[in-house]
Amino acid sequence: MAVQGVDHINICTADLDQCKAFYCGILGLEEGWRPPFGSPGAWLYGGGSPLVHVSLTDEARNGESAVDHIAFAVKGYDEMRGKFDALGMEVDAYDVPDTPAKQLFVTDPDGVSVELNFSDGT
Missing domain, CATH: 3.10.180.10 (2,3-Dihydroxybiphenyl 1,2-Dioxygenase, domain 1)
Incomplete structure (x- = not known):
């Protein structure tokens, strides 16, 4: 297996x-x-x-489990960031050191931390 x-x-x-x-x-x-x-x-x-x-x-359940977060590979950084900002959502944004990658972290309605990975920064 x-x-x-x-x-x-x-x-x-x-x-x-x-x-x-x-x-x-x-x-x-x-x-x-x-x-x-x-x-x-x-x-x-x-x-x-x-x-x-x-x-x-x-x-x-409000996100309570041993899993810290889930992550998705995505494209469209500016569009997604703009969408979160327009909705008034709290967003943590990071540039990944020594790479072009960017990350956004948000929380879903059930308290689950969601990471969005933009591997090429766009």
Whole structure:
């Protein structure tokens, strides 16, 4: 057996619409096909793959787990930074030393820290 890569992440939320609004409306993922599991949720796609699975829970968990953050490889630094600023979202921005890369860190509605990596700085 050999690990091939990360298949998906799962976010537990008490507000499915708010969670989808963040990942789709702000980050640009798209809601797509999801097997009929019998419980509410959504699969959010990027690059043709269901990267974020969202599960509806009775109570908000507020990002509390052993996982520190999730990260996405993205393009469009200025556009994304402008979107966060227009929404009044708190953003931590970093230049990665000795590389052209830039990073933005935001928090999703469920308290999960989200890192956006712009490998070429754009």
